[in-house]
Amino acid sequence: MSAHDAMERAVLAAARSGLAESSRADRAVWLRAIADALTAHADELIALAHVETHLSLARLGGEVVRTATQLRFFADVISEGSYLEATLDSPDPALIPPRPDLRRILRPLGVVAVFAASNFPFAFSVLGNDTASALAAGCPVVVKAHPGHPGLSRRVAEIAREALVAANGPADALTLVEGLSAGAALVQHPLIAAVGFTGSTRGGRALFDLASARPAPIPFYGELGSVNxxxxxxxxxxxxxxxxxxxxxxxxxxxxxxxxxxxxxxxxxxxxxxxxxxxxxxxxxxxxxxxxxxxxxxxxxxxxxxxxxxxxxxxxxxxxxxxxxxxxxxxxxxxxxxxxxxxxxxxxxxxxxxxxxxxxxxxxxxxxxxxxxxxxxxxxxxxxxxxxxxxxxxxxxxxxxxxxxxxNGWPTGVAIAWSQHHGGPWPASTASVHTSVGATAIRRFLTPIAYQDAPQSVLPAELRDGNPLSVPRREDGRPVRG
Missing domain, CATH: 3.40.309.10 (Aldehyde Dehydrogenase; Chain A, domain 2)
Structure with a gap:
């Protein structure tokens, strides 16, 4: 099978996975299951990564812990629910113009392409922060493996897919492609809705330009060069x-x-x-x-x-x-x-x-x-x-x-936290208002939708009367705790 055919199959499988229709509760279970599987296979994966990257066993061991923590962190983020920005405004015919019943929420953007980084073979690779935040958002992910650690990439993807199946989740929510040409074609595929990238300024700029030149341009979230x-x-x-x-x-x-x-x-x-x-x-x-x-x-x-x-x-x-x-x-x-x-x-x-x-x-x-x-x-x-x-x-x-x-510290540690921001103006990133680490990294893969005078039956549960899922919301301008 050619690299292009493999890429086509991977994108179609991800698009048909049904992840976007899953509940937050189910996705939280699946993210934690992947984290548990990664931890269970840590020794095998660390040894493989050491051979391919030359990084120390101690460094790689810490990175596995970080990667599992990221997955569990995003499970907590979506369970809490405020990331949805659920907002309700009651109808008021006395206003000029009259206000209808309006309800707004963030929904999954679509299939996301993630380009793995070389320098963090776990934490910014197949199951890195881009993948974790996209899956949490309800977006299936097609990972472009980094050629610096191909064997590790395949094994991590295999373990994650097995964990999804074992937890009654869709294995095709995560697929893997390899090769330079496949990466370029991935950015241009009509079913890809967004791209997450960590790498060089030169490589990122080339892909950024491809994403912008599409008939329907898509967001490209690239973390590129930085002198700090x-x-x-x-x-x-x-x-x-x-x-x-x-x-x-x-x-x-x-x-x-x-x-x-x-x-x-x-x-x-x-x-x-x-x-x-x-x-x-x-x-x-x-x-x-x-x-x-x-x-x-x-x-x-x-x-x-x-x-x-x-x-x-x-x-x-x-x-x-x-x-x-x-x-x-x-x-x-x-x-x-x-x-x-x-x-x-x-x-x-x-x-x-x-x-x-x-x-x-x-x-x-x-x-x-x-x-x-x-x-x-x-x-x-x-x-x-x-x-x-x-x-x-x-x-x-x-x-x-x-x-x-x-x-009075050094920047080489990036904590996983709700208040973290890992981004910056060009060339640090292509979208300085977003972060690739921390809770709001999920915002990159969500898009807003407003429902006007909608019947209760078609509304997401998070927007229905009575707040049946108890998510934090804003109702008529006032914050309401879940």
């Missing part, structure tokens, strides 16, 4: 520069620097102590075999190009080991950064970070003003920092370009 700027205040350096340097080294080298939230651009005042501490920490860091040969080659080429820039100083580099990417710290002055900001904001997917040394608050403000979109922005300040104006200015600047701003 960090601002370190002078007093923070003075108070705990060595500790911050050690933390930075640990964050940007973690798992080979292959995190979308890796701190890749660090604004710091000149400090010999900070430089020495960072150099020592990086020298002691271990290299990492990167996920694929393509990623490894791209990292090596990008690092070499940056290091060759006339104004760039290689501050620290770990000893190279055959087959591994050696961590690198480069540094540049703020004026040189401002001369070519686009060049120095290129994402280097791997263990590399760029320091930008600023001499004054005004110079820092100018540099932050030209930043592109990122998933995160970080501010390091001293607890008794008297640079309140600098911290406030940095917060304002980072809030403009980042989806999450954090303080």
């Amino acid at each position: 700027p960090v601002v370190i205040t002078p007093r923070a350096v003075a108070a705990s520069g060595a500790g911050i340097a050690a933390g930075l080294a640990g964050s940007f080298t973690r798992d080979g620097g292959q995190y979308c939230t890796k701190p890749g651009l660090v604004f710091v005042p000149p400090s010999a102590e900070f430089d020495e501490a960072l150099t020592a920490a990086v020298a002691a860091s271990a290299g990492q075999q990167l996920l694929t040969s393509g990623i490894s080659s791209a990292f090596g080429e990008g690092a070499a190009e940056l290091e060759a820039e006339a104004d760039v100083e290689v501050l620290a580099q770990a000893p190279p080991v055959d087959g591994e990417a050696a961590p690198v710290v480069a540094a540049i002055g703020a004026d040189a950064f401002l001369a070519e900001p686009e060049r120095f904001q290129q994402e280097h997917f791997g263990p590399l970070t760029l320091l930008v040394r600023y001499d004054s608050p005004a110079q820092l403000d100018a540099a932050l003003a030209v930043l592109e979109g990122s998933l995160t922005g970080t501010v390091w300040y001293a607890p008794d920092d008297d640079d309140d104006a600098l911290v406030s200015a940095a917060t304002t600047a980072l809030s403009r370009i980042a989806g999450r701003v954090l303080y």
Whole structure:
């Protein structure tokens, strides 16, 4: 069977699965069943992932736990019900114009294509956050497997489908396709209603353009490139520069620097102590075999190009080991950064970070003003920092370009929570108002519908008189608890 035929069968099977007509209660059961199956097969899957990705067993074990947690989290989200935004307005003929009986709710969008990521073979892959939130919404999912871990992708899909059947659910709510051509065709398939993507800016932009060029364009939710700027205040350096340097080294080298939230651009005042501490920490860091040969080659080429820039100083580099990417710290002055900001904001997917040394608050403000979109922005300040104006200015600047701003921490952890936001302006994502982690990730795969003067029998149960399913609603403008 050709890749195109396999893709066609996968999409048709998903579309006919009947998931959109299922109840929230049933979908919650199915999501928890998949999570239980993933946990039960953890040892087998971790071993397979380790061979295909070179990531450590400990890292992969934690990621399996995270993936199961995401599935259970979305089961809780849909059980609670407020995500539906159920809203009722009573008729009022005295208004001008008269108001009819209006009832609004969010409903499933349709079949969703999910493109798996390479760097999180569980948490952003076949059963990752895009898949979990789409299934929770009632949208069948066709996953485009990542070529970096094909065997793992097939086995995870097989386990999930078996779990669905065992829980009396539709196996075809989740199908799998492989191959570059199948991925492009998937985005253009008329039955695909939305796309979730995590990957490179180049690849994501190509698919985004395909989705936009369709006769009926569809939403493309892409998480693309991000340098995740960090601002370190002078007093923070003075108070705990060595500790911050050690933390930075640990964050940007973690798992080979292959995190979308890796701190890749660090604004710091000149400090010999900070430089020495960072150099020592990086020298002691271990290299990492990167996920694929393509990623490894791209990292090596990008690092070499940056290091060759006339104004760039290689501050620290770990000893190279055959087959591994050696961590690198480069540094540049703020004026040189401002001369070519686009060049120095290129994402280097791997263990590399760029320091930008600023001499004054005004110079820092100018540099932050030209930043592109990122998933995160970080501010390091001293607890008794008297640079309140600098911290406030940095917060304002980072809030403009980042989806999450954090303080005195590192951005490489993304908690699963109702209040989480994992997104940001281009190129961090193609839809900055949405998130790919957290409860509101489900909103990407829902569309509103309003019923006017509808008989009770045709209304979703969540909109019927008396609130039979006890969901949180807004009735005549007032919130009503379920």
